Structures are given as C-alpha cells and as structure tokens.
Amino acid sequence: MQASQRSKVAPFEVMQIVDQVATMRAAGHDVISLCVGEPGGGAPAAVNELAAQLHSGHADFGYTSTAGLLETRQVLSEHYLDTYGVQIPAKNFVMTTGSSGAFQLAFLAAFDAGDVVALARPGYPAYANILRALGLEVVDLPTGAAQRFQPTVQLLEAAKKEHGRLDGLVIASPNNPTGTMFSAQELKDLASWCEANDVRLVSDEIYHGIEFVPERKGHTSWEFSRTSIVVSSFSKYWGMTGWRLGWMIVPDDLVATVDALASNLALCAPAPAQRAVVAAFEKQSLDEANERVAEFARTRAHVLEHLGSLGISEAAPADGAFYLYGRLAPEVLELFGSAGQYCQAVLEHAHVALTPGGDFDPFEGHLFIRLSFAAGYERVAEAVERVAAFLRQSLAGS
Numbered sequence: 001m002q003a004s005q006r007s008k009v010a011p012f013e014v015m016q017i018v019d020q021v022a023t024m025r026a027a028g029h030d031v032i033s034l035c036v037g038e039p040g041g042g043a044p045a046a047v048n049e050l051a052a053q054l055h056s057g058h059a060d061f062g063y064t065s066t067a068g069l070l071e072t073r074q075v076l077s078e079h080y081l082d083t084y085g086v087q088i089p090a091k092n093f094v095m096t097t098g099s100s101g102a103f104q105l106a107f108l109a110a111f112d113a114g115d116v117v118a119l120a121r122p123g124y125p126a127y128a129n130i131l132r133a134l135g136l137e138v139v140d141l142p143t144g145a146a147q148r149f150q151p152t153v154q155l156l157e158a159a160k161k162e163h164g165r166l167d168g169l170v171i172a173s174p175n176n177p178t179g180t181m182f183s184a185q186e187l188k189d190l191a192s193w194c195e196a197n198d199v200r201l202v203s204d205e206i207y208h209g210i211e212f213v214p215e216r217k218g219h220t221s222w223e224f225s226r227t228s229i230v231v232s233s234f235s236k237y238w239g240m241t242g243w244r245l246g247w248m249i250v251p252d253d254l255v256a257t258v259d260a261l262a263s264n265l266a267l268c269a270p271a272p273a274q275r276a277v278v279a280a281f282e283k284q285s286l287d288e289a290n291e292r293v294a295e296f297a298r299t300r301a302h303v304l305e306h307l308g309s310l311g312i313s314e315a316a317p318a319d320g321a322f323y324l325y326g327r328l329a330p331e332v333l334e335l336f337g338s339a340g341q342y343c344q345a346v347l348e349h350a351h352v353a354l355t356p357g358g359d360f361d362p363f364e365g366h367l368f369i370r371l372s373f374a375a376g377y378e379r380v381a382e383a384v385e386r387v388a389a390f391l392r393q394s395l396a397g398s
Helices: 011-028 046-054 070-084 098-111 127-132 153-163 184-196 252-265 270-279 283-305 330-336 340-348 377-394
Strands: 093-096 114-119 137-142 168-172 202-203 230-231 247-251 312-315 323-328 367-372
Touching: 011 093, 011 340, 011 377, 046 270, 046 283, 070 093, 070 247, 070 330, 093 098, 093 252, 098 127, 098 202, 098 230, 098 247, 098 252, 114 127, 114 153, 127 137, 137 153, 137 252, 153 184, 168 184, 184 247, 184 270, 270 283, 283 377, 330 340, 330 377
Parallel strands: 114 137, 114 168, 168 202, 202 230
Antiparallel strands: 093 247, 230 247, 312 323, 323 367
C-alpha cells in the first residue's frame, strides 16, 4: 500500500527551516528567525485576562453550534460595520479552526473536483496545495512589479481564454509573501469581473489591520461582492497564532453547505478561544494591536533602508503584512547560485533564518527571498547587521 496521489503535495519549506532553527538553538546558537509570519507578544492582555477568568470560573467549553457562538459572530458583525462600513448579518459568519480550516471549508463548498481556480504567483503555497489535494486544477497568474504582484482583470481574461474556463479566484490583500495590497477600485474591478463571469471569489484577509500605506487601506471583498467568500483570522493583527481561531464570511447560497461540511469535518471551532476573543474588540485590545503595527512600520522602514545590505536589488512594495519579498542582486546570485543556497549560507554562518522564494513561486522563486519583520525592531536590526557583515566578507573573498 502507499499514500494517495492527492496527498502528494510539496512540504512547506518554511517549516523545515523552523526545524533547523530549533536544532541550532538547542545546540546553543543564537539564531534570529525572520522566516515565519508569527508576531511576537501574543494575545492582547484583555483576551488573556478573559480566558483566565473563564477557565477559573469553570465556563462551559463544550461544543458550540457548528457555525460558532452567536455572541462571537455578532461581535464580528459589529466589527465589520465599524471598520468597513458594511452590514453583514451574524448568520453569514462561521467560526473556524484558524484560516487553514476556513480554506478547506471554502474550497470544498465552492468547487468540485476538476474545477479550475486561479491564483497569483508568487503566493501562499497552501492555497495551491489544498486545492490540488481536493482534485482541482490550479492556474498560475504570473505577476510582477508591473502588476504590483497582484492579479488583474487582464490576467484573468488571458487565463480564461487559455484554459477555456475559470471557476474560482483566490486573492490575498495584503499578500503573502509580497505584502502588496489592492486599492478599493482594483478590488472592485476584480469582484465585478468574477460576478460577471460566474467565478467564485475567495478573499484572504488575514493580514487586515497591518497596513502602512494610506491609499492601500484594507477593503473587504464584501464591500463589492456578496457572492464572495472571505477568510480571516485572529492570528496576525491580534497575534493569536496558537489559539487556532479564524472565521469565514459565507454568501447566502453556501451557508447551509458550509454548516453541513463543518459539522462533519470539525464539529466546531475551539470553544475557549471563541469565548475569549470577544475581548479582542475592546479599545484596550485594539490599541495594543495598533501599537504592534506601529512597531512593524518602524521595522519595515529600517529593512527598506538596508536592502543592499541584505543582498536585495529590488523589492515588492510591502504595503501591509510583515513581509518583504526581494530579488537578490546579480552578484549575490552569481556567488551563491540560488536563493535557497544563499539562505542556507546565511543561516549557517550569520545565524539568521530567511526564506527562499521557491515555496511562493516555483518558476522564479530561486531568485527571491522573503524576510519576515514580525520578530520586532531590535532583533530585525541585529539580523540586518549580521547578514550585511556576512555578505561583505563573502563578496570580498569571492
């Protein structure tokens, strides 16, 4: 016997680097990890305090309804009205086990095996891996600086003509790995095209709130399309990665379908997290999250000022999230051969973990690296100094 064909997806290289970092730290090395998108600091204080009260008070942590606690979904509904100016009924929210659980539900509910779904390249590899594991055909939309590393209507038109059909489009704004964002008009144009062409739009909005450019403010796809599916999470803006709580906004035609699927796949999202996150929307919690975003902005500015020191010749705009995706300079590629070999050398000799671009772009990723500045200003600044010193020594000795 052997593993199923559908299970043969590529491993996420970032997690392999994380394992290597752990091994080096266990051996006594001070490794600075800039390879994962995990903000430091953890959950807001009010969330932790409420969680402690709930646990000490023997709160009911049994199964919730499949869609989630009504109180939590109602708070999310109010959040969308306050943040985006859109009224979304609580019944359209579904609590999930992180955004990962939401993507599985979204893809199962919206698409059949054999359907064709478009993705921007470079992009988060789990989208394609989950889709392929479910028997769908993935179409890459090759983006670059000319498209600000985001899909366009023109790219969709070309893909539909080439493949004869498109059934879905997955977008992310801010994008991982590039951090680029849509303007309101760009998102509206994509949403309108999808509705006109019977293409289901799935919008990954997990990094909303972590934004640096006023004209690229985060917009939810539900401002423009009530047939789209929104996926988001408490992991990034609120720093609650390990709590494993996300949510979907589900269009009316899929509410019953998603409920039936979720009741079979997960029963419900984690009940303790659902009860505690209502405190995430208190002013104190939002202030804490925004202070963290200000720290990200400071760190981002430092990284952008030192691209050359990192061996980067050009970089994506990084409008939001906490990533920088940069193309390695020709002399760096000539010396090391590829982004993967460069990152391995930096990890071994400078003790800084970076991510090569191959996970995000199987065609040109060997020319790019992704750097996460979620570790905080001091550690990122030290990492930049380490890499700069290593690179100077390497280039001088070549």
